[in-house]
Amino acid sequence: MSHIDPSGAAPAPIDVPEAARWLAGRVLRTPVLRAPAIDRLAGARVLLKAENLQAGGSYKMRGGLFAVSRLAAAGHAGVVAQSTGNHAVAVALAARRFELAATVVLPVDAAPTKVARARAAGARVVLAGTTVEERLAVAGRVSDETGHPIVDAYDHPDVIAGQGSASLELIEEAERAGTPLDALVLPVGGGGGAAGACLAATGRPIEVYGVEPRGCDSLARSLAAGRPVPVTPAPTIADGLRPSCVGELPFAVLRTRLRGVVRVDDDEIVEAFRLLLLELKVLTEPSGAAGLAGALRLAADGALSVAERLPAAAAGGQRRRTVGVVLTGGNVEAQLVARLAATARLEEEVAVA
Amino acid sequence: MSHIDPSGAAPAPIDVPEAARWLAGRVLRTPVLRAPAIDRLAGARVLLKAENLQAGGSYKMRGGLFAVSRLAAAGHAGVVAQSTGNHAVAVALAARRFELAATVVLPVDAAPTKVARARAAGARVVLAGTTVEERLAVAGRVSDETGHPIVDAYDHPDVIAGQGSASLELIEEAERAGTPLDALVLPVGGGGGAAGACLAATGRPIEVYGVEPRGCDSLARSLAAGRPVPVTPAPTIADGLRPSCVGELPFAVLRTRLRGVVRVDDDEIVEAFRLLLLELKVLTEPSGAAGLAGALRLAADGALSVAERLPAAAAGGQRRRTVGVVLTGGNVEAQLVARLAATARLEEEVAVA
Numbered sequence: 001m002s003h004i005d006p007s008g009a010a011p012a013p014i015d016v017p018e019a020a021r022w023l024a025g026r027v028l029r030t031p032v033l034r035a036p037a038i039d040r041l042a043g044a045r046v047l048l049k050a051e052n053l054q055a056g057g058s059y060k061m062r063g064g065l066f067a068v069s070r071l072a073a074a075g076h077a078g079v080v081a082q083s084t085g086n087h088a089v090a091v092a093l094a095a096r097r098f099e100l101a102a103t104v105v106l107p108v109d110a111a112p113t114k115v116a117r118a119r120a121a122g123a124r125v126v127l128a129g130t131t132v133e134e135r136l137a138v139a140g141r142v143s144d145e146t147g148h149p150i151v152d153a154y155d156h157p158d159v160i161a162g163q164g165s166a167s168l169e170l171i172e173e174a175e176r177a178g179t180p181l182d183a184l185v186l187p188v189g190g191g192g193g194a195a196g197a198c199l200a201a202t203g204r205p206i207e208v209y210g211v212e213p214r215g216c217d218s219l220a221r222s223l224a225a226g227r228p229v230p231v232t233p234a235p236t237i238a239d240g241l242r243p244s245c246v247g248e249l250p251f252a253v254l255r256t257r258l259r260g261v262v263r264v265d266d267d268e269i270v271e272a273f274r275l276l277l278l279e280l281k282v283l284t285e286p287s288g289a290a291g292l293a294g295a296l297r298l299a300a301d302g303a304l305s306v307a308e309r310l311p312a313a314a315a316g317g318q319r320r321r322t323v324g325v326v327l328t329g330g331n332v333e334a335q336l337v338a339r340l341a342a343t344a345r346l347e348e349e350v351a352v353a
Numbered sequence: 354m355s356h357i358d359p360s361g362a363a364p365a366p367i368d369v370p371e372a373a374r375w376l377a378g379r380v381l382r383t384p385v386l387r388a389p390a391i392d393r394l395a396g397a398r399v400l401l402k403a404e405n406l407q408a409g410g411s412y413k414m415r416g417g418l419f420a421v422s423r424l425a426a427a428g429h430a431g432v433v434a435q436s437t438g439n440h441a442v443a444v445a446l447a448a449r450r451f452e453l454a455a456t457v458v459l460p461v462d463a464a465p466t467k468v469a470r471a472r473a474a475g476a477r478v479v480l481a482g483t484t485v486e487e488r489l490a491v492a493g494r495v496s497d498e499t500g501h502p503i504v505d506a507y508d509h510p511d512v513i514a515g516q517g518s519a520s521l522e523l524i525e526e527a528e529r530a531g532t533p534l535d536a537l538v539l540p541v542g543g544g545g546g547a548a549g550a551c552l553a554a555t556g557r558p559i560e561v562y563g564v565e566p567r568g569c570d571s572l573a574r575s576l577a578a579g580r581p582v583p584v585t586p587a588p589t590i591a592d593g594l595r596p597s598c599v600g601e602l603p604f605a606v607l608r609t610r611l612r613g614v615v616r617v618d619d620d621e622i623v624e625a626f627r628l629l630l631l632e633l634k635v636l637t638e639p640s641g642a643a644g645l646a647g648a649l650r651l652a653a654d655g656a657l658s659v660a661e662r663l664p665a666a667a668a669g670g671q672r673r674r675t676v677g678v679v680l681t682g683g684n685v686e687a688q689l690v691a692r693l694a695a696t697a698r699l700e701e702e703v704a705v706a
Binding site for chain 2: 030031033052053057113274277278280281282283284330332334335337338339341342343
């Protein structure tokens with residue numbers, strides 16, 4: 001996969017294995033976790049890659065670190081980034097590690113914990129508007145003034161390659177365990193993580209699915225139209241999944257390689273959040289739980305079943321379907337955790353399981 | 354370390370390395386996690402062994418599985434256990450794995466999630482009183498009636514060895530990473546986990562500390578008296594740490610090998626719970642967070658500092674102290690999570706860090 005630079009320069013390759021090799025030992029190799037209750041609900045073996053435990057609290061650290069390292073090596077003295085939060089935090093932390101200046105642009109309604117983390121990493125934080133267009137305009141001005149390049153949150157080959165390394169680790173760990181993935185499910189904001197997952201799965205019979213909040217479905221509409229289609233994002237609890245448009249570079253990958261997109265509503269995201277918290281014992285942000293919400297929706301729709309493809313005896317036997325899900329982030333406000341944990345329905349379900 | 358059986362039979366060895374070898378591949382090798390905010394608060398490198406992610410939701414799975422496997426191999430058709438919850442869940446799950454009948458006795462005020470998990474594992478659950486004495490009486494009657502042996506929650510060599518395997522994994526992983534432990538901190542209920550930790554640390558210069566909730570300090574009083582001293586447990590949020598007396602077998606280990614006991618109050622446990630949830634992104638039960646509460650108390654008291662032992666240059670340089678903490682369990686009610694997460698103090702602290 002190559003990226004055609006509009007300037008006419010040579011195409012920049014998206015090399016997930018190279019990013020994975022470089023990142024090994026530089027980011028946390030996050031664990032792959034399972035919970036019996038989640039397997040039961042999905043009717044499948046569900047392998048959960050806990051990138052919410054990653055340095056910086058999200059898998060964005062991978063792409064941010066890989067991209068910033070190359071800019072540092074190229075002699076840049078600083079970087080600029082915009083995002084709803086996690087990419088900004090990642091770039092801020094990466095810049096500190098390479099002793100570069102960092103300016104990050106977040107929306108005025110960003111999660112306070114994400115703003116605090118970017119500041120704690122030493123970045124200059126600029127709050128601008130509520131849409132990606134407003135942030136991009138500010139980031140562009142800062143880049144022009146400082147001469148520091150923009151590290152795009154998803155329209156950047158090194159960022160996509162870095163994010164893809166999380167999927168590659170999950171794919172390889174599942175293979176080593178003797179339970180190779182049949183499907184791999186990731187939440188979609190700008191599409192960088194899902195594109196990285198598709199590239200990580202290259203050459204393997206893995207169906208990669210993206211998950212979008214209902215009303216924030218630029219990717220689903222773009223796939224239908226055959227070109228990137230912006231949306232006016234609907235309100236969603238998944239603050240990291242509301243860009244107005246899938247990235248061009250991710251779309252170029254996803255349009256041919258993605259198996260499909262699942263839309264989920266906030267109730268499904270909250271249920272996934274609570275399963276992960278109370279059954280898996282890990283804290284995700286709503287965007288980070290959306291992958292599991294999508295996997296459970298796929299399971300409910302029969303998309304993860306192998307019953308129709310195999311003889312009944314085989315389907316009921318050892319050929320149990322294995323689904324990988326990347327839990328992309330865990331930066332969430334205490335107040336929101338308190339609110340989401342407050343319903344007691346889940347425990348009643350476990351009690352009768 | 355040997356256990357003198359009151360029946361006069363041969364002493365039963367407590368072999369932590371053997372338990373660790375047997376358990377490898379049979380329980381989850383839980384990750385060792387870190388969070389910069391926790392390191393800063395402790396003024397040390399804090400390695401957190403996430404046994405809250407263990408099968409069954411606590412490190413009790415290790416001792417339960419190891420002990421039950423030996424009883425199954427010896428031909429027993431069933432087992433009996435009593436505990437405030439996690440050991441009962443572990444024995445229930447272990448019995449199911451070996452196809453043994455299980456009866457588990459929990460207090461009438463047990464955490465509903467623990468009761469539900471024991472039932473879901475197929476055990477017969479008996480609720481009896483609120484004290485360990487009441488549960489032991491019922492467990493003894495069931496054992497007499499059924500002929501099934503009791504798997505004690507801590508006064509049992511295989512249980513202690515199994516629990517110790519979590520500490521041994523942490524010790525060895527810290528060594529492999531080039532940051533061997535200087536100290537190791539565990540919460541204390543009956544003392545089995547702390548005794549296992551002391552045995553796991555045998556031959557290494559690691560100071561092992563136990564942590565008791567204030568007013569549930571049987572071990573501290575027992576160490577002072579030189580013999581097991583029961584207490585009337587004070588109310589505590591750490592429901593797993595309120596046995597009325599440290600076990601005889603753990604005490605025999607701890608009296609000579611434990612460096613000390615730290616008492617913590619509920620506020621300190623809640624603060625540790627919130628740090629683990631919001632910074633490390635993992636859910637612990639209050640008892641499971643008590644180890645970190647104790648480590649932070651030790652740090653505040655200067656017990657983890659090396660400044661007084663080394664020249665200033667060395668102390669300020671690379672010789673940073675490394676402290677291991679076992680996060681022993683994560684089985685907690687959603688309502689309690691909601692209540693504990695509700696205060697917003699922590700994020701303000703992070704913002705100014």
